[in-house]
Amino acid sequence: MSSITASLALSLAGVTVMTFLAAGIAIYWGVAYTLEQTAREEMVGKLRIVQHFVDEVVQDGNLETLRHHIDDVMTGHGELTVWLLNDRDEVVHGGLGLPVRQLREGDFEVRTVSGKKMAFARKSLENTGSLQLRTAVIALDMAPRARLLRALLYLMLTAGSLAMLLTFTLSLQATRHGLRPIGRLSRQAATIAPNSLALRLDISGIARELEELAQAFNGVLDRLESAYQQVRSFNADVAHELRTPLATLISGTQLALSANRTQVHLRATLESNLEELEGLKSLVNDMMFLAHADHGTVVQDLVDTNLRPEVQKVCEFYDALLEDSGLKAVIEGRATARCSPALMRRAISNLLSNAIKFTAPGESIKLSLTEHGRIAEIAVANPGPPIPAETQERMFSRFYQADPARVRSGDSHGLGLAIVSAIAKMHGGQAFCERADGMTRVGIRIPQ
Missing domain, CATH: 1.10.287 (Helix Hairpins)
Structure with missing residues (x-):
């Protein structure tokens, strides 16, 4: 079984690792780039100084004086090495170890013949006179730079590991604390039983x-x-x-x-x-x-239906009962809808049957068909006293009979209007009861 607390803590730790990794890579490459640029600038500056010394000694042509000046400048810069090459690419200053054959324009790092990794820069010397010098090469030992980057990498790995561990630990505690309200709600929910369904979760003070x-x-x-x-x-x-x-x-x-x-x-x-x-x-x-x-049954046999003929069929079926009851049915209007004709006839039949039971002899029952936008309305209206609000709220409930003493037929179980409401819902509509023009209108509204 998975744990939300552990999952959140691991997720936060993972986010921390990814953040530290991205930041570490950026810092590492940033430092590496800065060190490289610093090395380039330092070597270019030293090459300018070499050119300056060459310009000073070119008049007397004393190579030893030039070497002396260069050695003085390099004092305290043990990581720097300077080579002077003549026009035959022979080293005239700087000793052995220069990878002459490996030097190419654009190179930054090469290995000397002794295997040492160094960064180098070169400059063509001008106006060398009798010194017959053509090129000055300066190299920087990369070992200190490599050690610095390696130390930085170890530091970031150590800090990242500690940060991940600390984040996981703190996240675990923080998540447990943050999920306490869920535990409280769970304990409340566990107390709800069939004999205590009136209980509700206390939402005061929760997130x-x-x-x-x-x-x-x-x-x-x-x-x-x-x-x-x-x-x-x-x-x-x-x-x-x-x-x-x-x-x-x-x-x-x-x-x-x-x-x-x-x-x-x-x-x-x-x-x-x-x-x-x-x-x-x-x-x-x-x-x-x-x-x-x-159970949410949806009508399957939907067809575009003219509702007036369906209402006429129901009225014809009730002709004998209407005549025996001294009543008259009047059909008004037209409407069409996408529905099940059989279910519509059943709903209209229940509505008309209900109206017959509660209409005094000699009165007329009006069956009206109207369209409002994309809604089709079927209503059965009969004269009589207003229906109390409490009765209107319950009249579509099962087995509800507002006034059983007025029901003429003994076969009524109080399910007729409940079925009307169910048919309306099965078509995506609803049943209604309202008072208008001194008559009680009961019917359904369904989408077209």
Whole structure:
């Protein structure tokens, strides 16, 4: 298992190594370049002095005087060596050891015949007269420079190693200290259990970067608690809805078995049981549909659909119920959307069925189709008193019935509007309920 503390400490140590390495290379080459330039300038200066001495002794042609002057100048500069060459490239001053055959214009470092590494510069002498000198060569022993660079390299390697070790140690301690709030949040999270979902992480006094994480985690807990409560409520509602039809089935069956019954009575009992079973089947199918919607099922069979014919089909299906209820359905407007026609008909059917239950005889139910930008709206409006705000907030919840006493049909389980909301979400839209022009409008809005 990887450790964030160790990873951060190693990362910081690695950054330190890379920084020291880059800085060390820059310093090393900077010092090397500076030493080279200093050596070049020193040798060029000494060559000018040699030329000056040549100019002084050229009149009397005394080579020994020139050698004496050069030796005096080189006193205290043991790293410097001067050679004087005649026009046949023979050494007339400076002794042996000059790599004459290796000297080329542009060279800076060469090795002498004795193997010593030296930096050199050369100058063609002018106006040498009877001295018959042509070239002056000056060389600088590179050993001290090499020792200095080697010492600098060792120093940087040692300092870099110590810095890396120190950085890793301090980074380890600093990271542990910086990650303490995470440990505190982890301990708080460990105390949250199904019976204590109301607990939340304490975000007071934590770092800004962790505050967003803690808030997101608290948001997850909010949704988890809501889902948990919904499941508990859902289970209780399902048990409540199933209890009555199951009790009816059991009591009817027990009564039929309690004595010898005629074939007609037994047939009536079976027909009653079948009716209850059909209701249970409808309830189970609706619950399965909502379960699929909760799992994020997306509609696959999307087609560009003219919604008005779909609304007309639903109204034709409800013609008999509308006539029996003394109601009239009016369709207004047009709209198109990319949707599943079957699901749209189901949503419209549930909306119209709900409106029929809560509309007084003699009234009209208006089904309107409108388009707002790239949004298609399907709304079913019916006259009546305003719906309380609390009811509007809960009317799309499962098994919710605002006023069961007003429901005319006994086959309602309070899932109709929940299915409408689920269908809207499956199409990327949402359900709505609003009051306008003395009528209650309930419907869905989906993207086109």
